[in-house]
Amino acid sequence: MKSQDRYFYPAVFTYEPGCEIAVTFPDLGVATSGVDEPDALMSARDLLGIVILGMEQDGEELPEPTHVNAVKVEDNELAMLVDVCMPSVRMANVDKAATRSVTLPAWLDALAVENGIDCSQVLEDGLRQRLGV
Template identity: 60%
Template sequence: MKKVDRYYYPAIFTYEDGKEIAVTFPDLDCATSGEDEKDALLSARDLLGCVLNGLEEDGEPIPPASRLCDMKLEDNERAVLVDVYMPSIRNANVNKSVNRTVTLPAWLNAAALERNINFSQVLQEALKQQIL
């Protein structure tokens, strides 16, 4: 089954004096916030991508998005349609770096440092060679 490239979900932006803008996704039962509208929208997009990517990776069903016009709002709330381009999210998670602790003999560590050898690069090249 082909994965969806772009999702659109309604979010509710809640405004309160002196506080960050709260952002909730009623269809996904998750929330974030932002200092201003731009920051809130960027945070909402990041959260939407993370949640949907997690559902995809876990094989969970993606809930249908509600219609923007069906959102029930208070006076201090606004409905905003948030989109996310999933290929970018998926690729970012595939190429995400992780830290590993490596134990080396002291003499080998000293010799490598003396020669300005990039430990991460050497390890990556060696692992690729072993795997491929």
């Protein structure tokens, strides 16, 4: 199976009063939800990426996506295409370290060393916080 950088699959967003928005992928048999549309879409993208990554790693053939206009929906449902960019999904699931050179003022580096601060860990923590991961 040849992997791609971007995939598009139809998803059905189901709206029920007082409930989270349910999102199902009919072609993949998986579902997720979100508290509002942006959250539901982000959850759908995350799920789509994880499912496709797992199928790629297992050597499984991905099903051909149904055309979004061919997806049957009820009155409280909306079918739309959800996309996922796989390079970032693949890299997020790699545990190897990447080496980066950073520039710090010499006095700040000396102070960090003096206080036993691991600059790599501080940079990683700061990036995780800034990116919300």
